[in-house]
Amino acid sequence: MTPLKHIAESTVRRLSAYLRFLEDFEAQGHQTISSGELAAQGGTTSAQVRKDLSFFGSFGKRGLGYSVHALATSLRTILGLGREWRVIIVGAGKIGAALAQYRGFRERGFTVVGVYDVDATRLGRALDGNVVRDQTELEDDIHRLKPEMALLAVPAEAAQPLVDRLAKAGIRAILNFAPTPLVAPANVTVRSVNMALELEILSYALVNEKE
């Protein structure tokens, strides 16, 4: 079940999508599913589904398809979702606060264990189960609560120094919402979500394509 080689991000994305659909499908009482049915969902092809899975092993039965339950379990193991992940949120502005209260994270096994800010006027504010704490507590709290991931929702200028601090304190995965490129040590994975950039890609599409 462990891949021999590096797996493309596009493959990991699709595996997540398959898992989501398998969970729905299982809730509907289905026992078995074919690569074609799985593909139709996410707008891909049956060959793509089989290839994606083949990197990790053989999960199906020829002529029959896949056990919905067993495949979902395997995908959870592959993706590391058989457990709870603890995340902290750095930055309690509009975006940070919205993320702290986002239901979708808990539903997928991500628990927010701390929210931090520099701004004194934001400290103490309750966001679901968390109270906004001062960012000076970051290092102590990371050692105490041992979160695995951090969400960065701070202004662009503040992002890089925080990445350095988080990396030093032992965080190994960061999801960045600040619109700026970041560098991190090799053992820290940083992903960025840039919402204005997504709109710019839509802008390009409106101006250039599909006419």
Next chain:
Amino acid sequence: MTPLKHIAESTVRRLSAYLRFLEDFEAQGHQTISSGELAAQGGTTSAQVRKDLSFFGSFGKRGLGYSVHALATSLRTILGLGREWRVIIVGAGKIGAALAQYRGFRERGFTVVGVYDVDATRLGRALDGNVVRDQTELEDDIHRLKPEMALLAVPAEAAQPLVDRLAKAGIRAILNFAPTPLVAPANVTVRSVNMALELEILSYALVNEKE
């Protein structure tokens, strides 16, 4: 300046990144820049920068580099950012409200001209310049205000019907935050931002890669 063929999304993403940096660089008073300097910023290569630009024309001077100002202007034209885009936000929950107040959009030329929800308790709430309106007003408002884009920040079940309504009302670009796959007519571009999925990719990275 118009591309002969289809341009890869990865190229468009990088063009946006180049433009951001060029604007900073220009603000610092620089007149000229080389592909290598531009590349160092976004963590790419000088060859990549030159190739990306080459799809749209020749913007540099051999032996010299690019005029910062002229290249920024060209990129804005290519990306369709020489203008203001009007966007509406559908869904005024935590995420929708945060998006409605996000500074980064206005800074990049995206103006929120309307915010909508179904929930009566949210109607009338002021979010920066906008008041949350009832979703039944959507069609009338689209015809009146002529927004080009919509941000969808509603629960997964509500997303697809809204895509259908928005498409029918004339919206041709949608940025979706609901964690569900969507289908739309060919003349409507839909992009999705799925925050739980981003965390799942980080989960995969922690469990599998970089050890």
Next chain:
DNA sequence: AAGTGTGAATGCGTTCACAGCA
């Protein structure tokens, strides 16, 4: 000398096509 612009080579993800098993 410095740095662009671009055809050619490479590498990689997707699609194809079919052998193999239930």
Next chain:
DNA sequence: TGCTGTGAACGCATTCACACTT
């Protein structure tokens, strides 16, 4: 027969290498 699993073919994005320009 039906559908999986996978090597081979394909197509596309990235990288290379160098001719060309200032």
